[in-house]
Amino acid sequence: QVWNPSGKYRVISTKPMPGTRWIRLLTDQDCRVEICTEKKTILSVEDILALLGDKCDGVIGQLTEDWGEVLFSALRRAGGTAFSNMAVGYNNVDVNAAAKYGVAVGNTPGVLTETTAELAASLSLAASRRIVEADQFMRAGLYDGWLPHLFVGNLLKGQTVGVIGAGRIGSAYARMMIEGFKMNLIYYDLYQATRLEKFVTAYGQFLKASGEQPVTWKRAATMEDVLREADVISLHPVLDKTTYHLINKDRLSIMKKDAILVNCSRGPVIDEAALVEHLKVNPMFRVGLDVFEDEPHMKPGLAEMKNAIVVPHIASASKWTREGMATLAALNVLGKIKGYPVWSDPNR
Numbered sequence: 001q002v003w004n005p006s007g008k009y010r011v012i013s014t015k016p017m018p019g020t021r022w023i024r025l026l027t028d029q030d031c032r033v034e035i036c037t038e039k040k041t042i043l044s045v046e047d048i049l050a051l052l053g054d055k056c057d058g059v060i061g062q063l064t065e066d067w068g069e070v071l072f073s074a075l076r077r078a079g080g081t082a083f084s085n086m087a088v089g090y091n092n093v094d095v096n097a098a099a100k101y102g103v104a105v106g107n108t109p110g111v112l113t114e115t116t117a118e119l120a121a122s123l124s125l126a127a128s129r130r131i132v133e134a135d136q137f138m139r140a141g142l143y144d145g146w147l148p149h150l151f152v153g154n155l156l157k158g159q160t161v162g163v164i165g166a167g168r169i170g171s172a173y174a175r176m177m178i179e180g181f182k183m184n185l186i187y188y189d190l191y192q193a194t195r196l197e198k199f200v201t202a203y204g205q206f207l208k209a210s211g212e213q214p215v216t217w218k219r220a221a222t223m224e225d226v227l228r229e230a231d232v233i234s235l236h237p238v239l240d241k242t243t244y245h246l247i248n249k250d251r252l253s254i255m256k257k258d259a260i261l262v263n264c265s266r267g268p269v270i271d272e273a274a275l276v277e278h279l280k281v282n283p284m285f286r287v288g289l290d291v292f293e294d295e296p297h298m299k300p301g302l303a304e305m306k307n308a309i310v311v312p313h314i315a316s317a318s319k320w321t322r323e324g325m326a327t328l329a330a331l332n333v334l335g336k337i338k339g340y341p342v343w344s345d346p347n348r
């Protein structure tokens with residue numbers, strides 16, 4: 001699909017993206033926009049090499065693609081200097097290789113913070129109240145009347161929410177769980193989440209003044225403290241070699257037997273095979289997963305686990321957010337091509 005065929009700058013989007021604002025932004029600034037409409041979901045390096053051809057000024061790519069040495073050198077040979085991932089995470093992008101070939105890299109932070117936090121909150125609620133299991137039970141025609149012990153779950157109020165990685169998304173999630181469900185907070189991050197701490201303190205004072213039990217917060221000295229103490233734990237670290245298999249067999253074993261673990265960050269942060277074993281022997285332990293170690297595949301056994309809720313990497317999938325991500329990605333590429341500031345450049 002080609003927009004503004006006579007445009008001076010050739011910009012490729014490796015996937016159709018929501019909305020039209022991003023296309024207009026580029027075509028209004030003399031770009032010819034080419035959108036790859038290839039049916040297969042994940043494009044290989046070879047597929048993308050074929051798209052680049054011998055003239056390409058900039059590319060908007062996706063988190064499923066492997067942007068490394070081969071693609072950045074090819075983009076540079078085609079005269080390109082701009083690349084944006086349509087994602088906040090850029091573990092699929094070798095930023096050093098991009099820098100080596102003089103290609104600016106952008107990502108799309110900010111617009112997906114609340115949407116992603118809302119999915120983490122949805123998974124936390126769905127897991128604590130066993131909503132998916134209960135839905136399947138109804139559809140299977142198994143409901144034959146109210147029972148005192150049918151699908152009994154946990155009350156979040158007064159329990160402790162644990163956040164590992166209290167950056168933009170982790171903090172937004174923590175606020176939702178604290179304000180929405182009056183949970184106490186324990187978090188672990190290399191940096192102090194000062195704004196989040198101020199919020200919990202002020203909210204705790206407000207509850208106290210209203211005659212309610214105040215909420216509390218604690219910055220954990222170690223990640224293990226969060227795993228031991230929290231009832232619901234949500235993972236929000238970036239994926240790099242320090243966070244690969246952050247949640248492994250040993251760390252799972254120190255969590256409460258009926259804890260809830262949510263992951264909307266990146267799959268390899270959890271050792272998924274160890275998680276499947278843990279779910280098998282701890283039926284009260286529940287997980288809500290948006291991401292998987294070998295995405296799009298799940299490790300054997302996970303799909304059969306009733307105590308797991310699995311969704312296909314949809315944390316940022318709200319219309320407003322996806323259109324915003326597309327727009328930011330276009331701005332990133334346009335910025336570099338036209339000499340404006342690149343919206344967000346991890347190499348900066």
Ligand code: DGY
Pocket residue numbers: 063086087088089090112265313314315316317
């Ligand atoms: C991101 O932007 O990194 C998300 O995973 C996309 O949903």
